[in-house]
Amino acid sequence: MSTASRSSFVFSQRHVTLAIVAGALVLSAAMGVRQTFGLFINPFSFDRGLPVTLIAFAIALHNLVWGFTQPFAGAAADRYGAAPVVAFGGATYAAGLALTAFAPAGWVMVLGLGVFVGVGISCTTFGVVLTAVSRAVSEERRSMAMGLVSAGGSLGQVLMIPLAQTIRESSGVSASLLALALVLLAVAPLGIVLDRQRAVAPTAHDPAMSLADTLGQARRHRGYRLLTIGFFTCGFQLAFIATHLPGYLLLCHMPAGLGATALALIGLFNMAGSWGCGWLGGRFRQQHVLGWLYLIRSAAIGAFFVLPKTTASVTIFAAVMGLTWLGTVPLTSGLVAKVFGTRHLGTLFGVCFMSHQVGSFLGAWLGGFVFDVTGSYSLIWEATVVAGVAAALLHFPIDDTSVSMPLRVAAPGEA
Template identity: 75%
Template sequence: MALSDPINVRPADSRQTLLILSAAVVLSAAMGIRQTFGLFVEPFSLDRGLPVTLIAFAIAIHNLVWGVAQPFAGAAADRYGSAPVVAFGTAMFALGLGIAAMAPSGLMLVLGLGILVGIGISCTAFGVVLTAVGRGTSPEKRSMAMGIASAGGSFGQVAMVPLAQIVSEHSGLSTALVVLALVMLAAAPFGLFLDGRSRQGTAGTEEAALPLRAALEQALGHRGYCLLTLGFFTCGFQLAFIATHLPGYLSLCHMPSGTGAKALALIGLFNMAGSWACGWLGGRYRQQHVLGWLYLIRGVAIAAFFMAPKSDASVTLFAAVMGLTWLGTVPLTSGLVAKVFGLRHLGTLFGICFLSHQIGSFLGAWLGGLTFDLTGSYTLVWWATALASLMAAALHFPINDTPQVAVASGRV
């Protein structure tokens, strides 16, 4: 047995490494591109005469469509595998960006940047990609693997935001969106490597679980799952508001041109470390407790930044802290769902949980624009964003993480 271990471990390790790297590439493209949308609010308004509220609404709609489509994309990946779902998603994402590049009206902008991009990202982001990572890794390595994939995915934000800024400044808004569409299409082949399964990651005892309908009933009747779903709303609200409106807010504060792009890129850079750290912490401590502290830290950072004088140093510090807490919620949340309910319906159950996140994203992006148009200020939304962290922390700390798959099969 000892002699066979090196032979068996190395191919499994290679498959898991390829799986994690491929997941990081797909996430880099999808998440990196969507983080550039805040840079286009002002150009759309100035170049095409569209009101900020309408542009923010289009961005908000893509978040809402993403959330509504996520359970269906997750269920399709559960049944057919991730590769065809990712291929479909990259095509829809690129088509949406192309339509937005040529959009002569608000209606076409909502169709492209809102509906089609929302469908596309539901097939190329966490609910499909991290689910594949969860299935392909062993339980003791799952949280770390998801954290590494999320951290690698953050590279897209570091790369895509400056790319979009440079192309937009030199060649215009439309060219920048077309370039981003081509980047999205280039990521499609990496979806082929997401369906490899490790023997450790698909233990038969765990996967002889409930049928989908029974699993849904069990999850929706589980107090911890409901609390996790409600708490995830806050994450979406905070991230969408900041990603969409931070560049415009910094312009109002008379910060130099390009400061918003720099801040978003720094968030992505520090998120690489933050996602890895959250994955590491989730493998050593109770994931719901890590989430609770993460929301508290994020809330303090938001309140302190809003009240502090704006300078290059304060923007950099804020971007660093937000980056460290940015997407670390995702591997922790998906890992907690996997721990409690198993892997068989992970894509569907995480997709339902993620719908709450995206309702928050819709409101964060849209209410930011609406509040600004009505009051000329983002003050109300900044305070709502900070206070929401207290609610999220209070919801996460009491979550019960006892595995329900074991309970259902009579082993506990």
């Protein structure tokens, strides 16, 4: 290798590393802050007199807004780059938290926590960040790189939950939410680093198709439809657990701080799980890894629900859930990239992720609704198990063959 080629390689590797670190930090802040919302349900209910159903609806609404705005955020990042999208998202996310901190009425909390946070998080998470990172690496290293970013992003869940809990207990809910808003403003400029590797040459599996043609091809692709439907389950399971696990443990007469500890443990083990899923996705067919992941997750949920609740059982449950928590994301986005290429990955993953967020909305909201109606979370726990088995069965038969640009039929008179 010549000196010039070696220098170019080292420069490229440095920027790939910077892109991975920047992506992990943005994800860490955005996802870590989001995972704290379950800690505010009881304080909002007891201190501000708001019904659990309304608070759960606000948290659920941000998932729905996130899902429906994700394709647009992904399309904007595909066209303009990650920098302006991440900056806008960080500012909007922080504004939503600040609005919630001083909300004088329930509808203001719904606007801040539901709408503003939903728009902000769509611009600072997977559809934008993983897409930018995927363009910075080769196809062979893509699954591993996205797994590393997702694993690094889990650090936020480990750090943000204790931070939010500590500030809430010492200074109140408003101060805790404002501190989280400052964290998001701090990472907003990191989209600039993600754009350093934006310009990459299309590969043989990344044809120069228009967005409309790509969306039409995806709509007709059976595997993409199965992947999109199955992703609904991931959102349903995770949003229910993240939102309602602390309250459920209190109903089971467990220590008051155990819910926050369990969520933090999920984030800690998710670091290993996301990396591991990325590693497995680079060596085995990603849809098969996804199928087994859903089966393992559902088995863990079912066992936790039927077995006696102890500190040990909660710890084991949190560890297993963490290992399977966000590993679906690098596998799903990697599978979309493998089939359709990276040119319109932000948009295609955004459409797929919309299904995930519809599931998240129902998981968070139905948890509160069913509890208010029945006084128990049992029906939702059972539903998460059934949905996980169904998702596994949908993923195993997915065809991951890369699509190619359709040949244009020559018009009469053309050579």
